[in-house]
Amino acid sequence: MATKVYMDYAATTPVKKEVLDSMIPYYTEKYGNPSSVYSLGRESRKTIDESREKIANILGANPKEIYFTSGGSEADNWAIKAVAMANKDKGNHIITSKIEHHAVLHTCEYLEKHGFEVTYLDVDEYGMVDLEQLKKSITDKTILISIMFANNEIGTIQPIKEIGQIAREKGVYFHTDAVQAVGNVKIDVNELNIDMMSMSAHKIYGPKGIGALYIKKGVKIDPHIHGGAQERKRRAGTENVAGIVGFAKAMELAYENLEEHISKLTKLRDKLINDVKNKIDYVRLNGHPEKRLPGNASFCIEFIEGEALLLNLDMAGIAASSGSACTSGSLDPSHVLMAIGLPHEIAHGSLRLTLGDFTTEKDVDYVVEKLVEIVDRLRQMSPLYEK
Amino acid sequence: MATKVYMDYAATTPVKKEVLDSMIPYYTEKYGNPSSVYSLGRESRKTIDESREKIANILGANPKEIYFTSGGSEADNWAIKAVAMANKDKGNHIITSKIEHHAVLHTCEYLEKHGFEVTYLDVDEYGMVDLEQLKKSITDKTILISIMFANNEIGTIQPIKEIGQIAREKGVYFHTDAVQAVGNVKIDVNELNIDMMSMSAHKIYGPKGIGALYIKKGVKIDPHIHGGAQERKRRAGTENVAGIVGFAKAMELAYENLEEHISKLTKLRDKLINDVKNKIDYVRLNGHPEKRLPGNASFCIEFIEGEALLLNLDMAGIAASSGSACTSGSLDPSHVLMAIGLPHEIAHGSLRLTLGDFTTEKDVDYVVEKLVEIVDRLRQMSPLYEK
Amino acid sequence: MYSEKVMDHFTNPRNVGEIKNADGIGEVGNPKCGDIMKMYLKIEDGVITDVKFKTFGCGAAIATSSMATELVKGKTIEEALKVTNKRVAEELGGLPSAKLHCSLLAEQAIKAALLDYAKKNNIEIEELKDFDPNEDPHHH
Amino acid sequence: MYSEKVMDHFTNPRNVGEIKNADGIGEVGNPKCGDIMKMYLKIEDGVITDVKFKTFGCGAAIATSSMATELVKGKTIEEALKVTNKRVAEELGGLPSAKLHCSLLAEQAIKAALLDYAKKNNIEIEELKDFDPNEDPHHH
Ligand SMILES: Cc1ncc(COP(=O)(O)O)c(C=O)c1O
Ligand SMILES: Cc1ncc(COP(=O)(O)O)c(C=O)c1O
Ligand code: FES
Numbered sequence A, B: 001m002a003t004k005v006y007m008d009y010a011a012t013t014p015v016k017k018e019v020l021d022s023m024i025p026y027y028t029e030k031y032g033n034p035s036s037v038y039s040l041g042r043e044s045r046k047t048i049d050e051s052r053e054k055i056a057n058i059l060g061a062n063p064k065e066i067y068f069t070s071g072g073s074e075a076d077n078w079a080i081k082a083v084a085m086a087n088k089d090k091g092n093h094i095i096t097s098k099i100e101h102h103a104v105l106h107t108c109e110y111l112e113k114h115g116f117e118v119t120y121l122d123v124d125e126y127g128m129v130d131l132e133q134l135k136k137s138i139t140d141k142t143i144l145i146s147i148m149f150a151n152n153e154i155g156t157i158q159p160i161k162e163i164g165q166i167a168r169e170k171g172v173y174f175h176t177d178a179v180q181a182v183g184n185v186k187i188d189v190n191e192l193n194i195d196m197m198s199m200s201a202h203k204i205y206g207p208k209g210i211g212a213l214y215i216k217k218g219v220k221i222d223p224h225i226h227g228g229a230q231e232r233k234r235r236a237g238t239e240n241v242a243g244i245v246g247f248a249k250a251m252e253l254a255y256e257n258l259e260e261h262i263s264k265l266t267k268l269r270d271k272l273i274n275d276v277k278n279k280i281d282y283v284r285l286n287g288h289p290e291k292r293l294p295g296n297a298s299f300c301i302e303f304i305e306g307e308a309l310l311l312n313l314d315m316a317g318i319a320a321s322s323g324s325a326c327t328s329g330s331l332d333p334s335h336v337l338m339a340i341g342l343p344h345e346i347a348h349g350s351l352r353l354t355l356g357d358f359t360t361e362k363d364v365d366y367v368v369e370k371l372v373e374i375v376d377r378l379r380q381m382s383p384l385y386e387k
Numbered sequence C, D: 001m002y003s004e005k006v007m008d009h010f011t012n013p014r015n016v017g018e019i020k021n022a023d024g025i026g027e028v029g030n031p032k033c034g035d036i037m038k039m040y041l042k043i044e045d046g047v048i049t050d051v052k053f054k055t056f057g058c059g060a061a062i063a064t065s066s067m068a069t070e071l072v073k074g075k076t077i078e079e080a081l082k083v084t085n086k087r088v089a090e091e092l093g094g095l096p097s098a099k100l101h102c103s104l105l106a107e108q109a110i111k112a113a114l115l116d117y118a119k120k121n122n123i124e125i126e127e128l129k130d131f132d133p134n135e136d137p138h139h140h
């Protein structure tokens, strides 16, 4: 069935019309290589500079601190691996949390195989890291703290400013994966004490395959891709000009109407959460009740399994996601749901509904209606559910 | 002045209409994340699979051997660094050539700082590597040979099959940077004994920011970006679906009409070369007279300097490039022109004109006409030129 | 991802439910692994006259439960014992490789129910001598 | 990349050429570095009455040669010696930082020509006592 209601904005978003329109000329008539000296090339260079400036201004950064990458995963990999490599004479210890995106976790695991030590901080039942545990974990071998801004599964927003403060006091670099926070939270990198920050365009109505790493001036970090002189010799490769333009446009749109976006999404999300809780029993909300992304509603629905739920929702034209292990055919449910202390069988029944700029109240009503039916049907065939 | 004649196809190409048309739906209605289980996501997954298959078929590869990257530079970095890391217990020696793209050279230099040894093979006056020197350079510590398929500045095409044969006989991996060869040469990876091959879409009328690395089944190589399970867990990050579709479409178009493309370009190129040689004295052709890319005409024009030439051409609406040091304000002219044995002062007068699918005979005539005028004017003010 | 046949059995699973006074009941799997299958058999004169199931698990788990019940219904115990996970997967037009273990669950649930029947009736079923219903199919 | 003024002087360079029987000729730079500048001066009663140049080099090198000739034409030797590369770059509305060394070339070419004039006429110019026209401006 064709998708009637898209409720997976945290997975990716459609490209907004204004964004696509801004990109098209850079595929067709304005195709010059930004490294070329002739006018067609200089025009591309100028466009990249302007895009970089737009993004920097929104984040309170200097344009020279914004480095374009192919997305959030590359930005995470770069920040962590290249700070580790560049500072290994200072120390070999990295601190992160148990609920990071795999782009951070698997990178840390890779570094563990190459002589680095990693502390994975616990989180509480709401997904919050403990600042005291963080402080205690810092040793004189610690070179980097990497804690995500907002979690992609349960939506919890961390106390970034305080974490940055602790890092700065101890002279340790602080990287944050802000892929989910960008476009949903006001961010000033200096105010929040951030040294490096990962971003991705396709989560904010921009194109897939483009993102950026903010690197504060003075941070000691190796280049990520060697080659041409692009991105101030730190990330070689002919620039994805159209992608960069689209990313900047998406940022502009997101921050032009941030307040409105947040209040609209928060209202819809709260309605969704309340309706689900009122109409379905044995449901719990995952993540922090207040400190959460405006569009994130993450549930555990007991006695049923996530993949079966998603397939049924799909058949009703609803796009959603789950942290169930069965979604990937693997054994363990999402590490995030495990980290907030959910038992396996409950984590298996997780459902993530994420709302976005095109979500309407009617969509919410439709999803709740269908969800009630489907949950009922699946519970009827569940050996765990006894009325 | 607006560009009237684009003769820098080796730098980048405009995106063809058919290519752009194939991409647009993946920005708008078909925006699903390929990792999602619902129909919108499965559709994206299917599209990626089909694109991978198309590209693999053209190259005689298995679809599972094609890994999408953000471009040629990333592919080069991945191949070299990750083979080095994965095979360092076997050896620490890498062989490459002096005329590689910076994405290969700077990566090798980086590895030299981290305990690897690199042999940079010489080339002859035409830019050809010497197979005997290659054979002699292989030791039992050699783990990788990386030699480019075709050179981006002077267009010389290397004896890839023979290099691959030598590598295979010695049990050494063979990587080739085929960014310039793809779309201009028929390539069968098995026939040519290639283990890894870098590609980039924006050189063949596809979008910037997408490319691929061919990795033959069985090659021992580390993942490049850690994170999600994309690209068979070897290159994480939400896929650039539109980019992948555009890349596949561009490959399809390129190989549908390869013969025609080659014969058309070769004819125009030879006309250009002959006209320039006939109308301007003290000019030499760089690169191999026959074994060269169909669209590449690289000259050295004595007594004048490349940047001044490019600026004048730009004012006449002509987009071209040069390996002159002055183009970048650096001291040394292109390493490629140095490697083929040109003296500094001659390398400074280099001019690369590269032709493509939209080049006409009229374009060639216009460029020759303007070039004659400009060279004359610049020579008038050159202290080196004495009539 | 899933074949049409899988989706059909997942959407309209056959024989869902419980049998009051079943002659054999088998439960396999483990909620920790995210999948539990419970199988109810009615057996008369060595023939499975009725079968029902309840399943907590993914689409493949539900579809294989459904298909397995269809395959054993009306069959003798001997015939039912020949319903392997491979057979169930084949009848469904194949399963993604990550989902093959789910079909093992269905095979085991039937065996567990037959074992229960055998125990209750003091019968010895040769083929089930070494069968352990508590073994975790995920770790095969 | 280049200012309008630079492009103007690059496109229409002033005073290109040679002066037969020049009173002072200076040549600096090195073709190995990709830039050579040759400056011809006509000097009467301590005043530069005519000046011409030839340059092998980038856009900035040509523009700075042109601007430098304009700045010294009609000036006394003392005034000409005050035409620094900074001054030339400023008059051109600035240069990209990678191109600043090209403006040094112009300053040096003038000095070299004045030195040549001084030598030919057995004059001592105090300011040029330590000047070495063969020094490579790239390595400053
Ligand atoms: C031979 C060669 N290798 C690598 C590259 C780099 O490719 P990309 O710009 O896609 O990173 C280029 C072009 O810039 C090239 O010509
Ligand atoms: C928190 C977080 N980090 C990183 C990523 C990876 O970003 P990308 O898909 O652009 O590589 C994502 C999304 O997939 C994410 O949600
Ligand atoms: S029941 Fe878990 S993957 Fe099928």
Ligand code: FES
Pocket: B325, B326, B327, B329, B330, D033, D034, D035, D056, D057, D058, D059, D060, D061, D099, D102
């Ligand atoms: S003369 Fe070489 S950079 Fe200006």
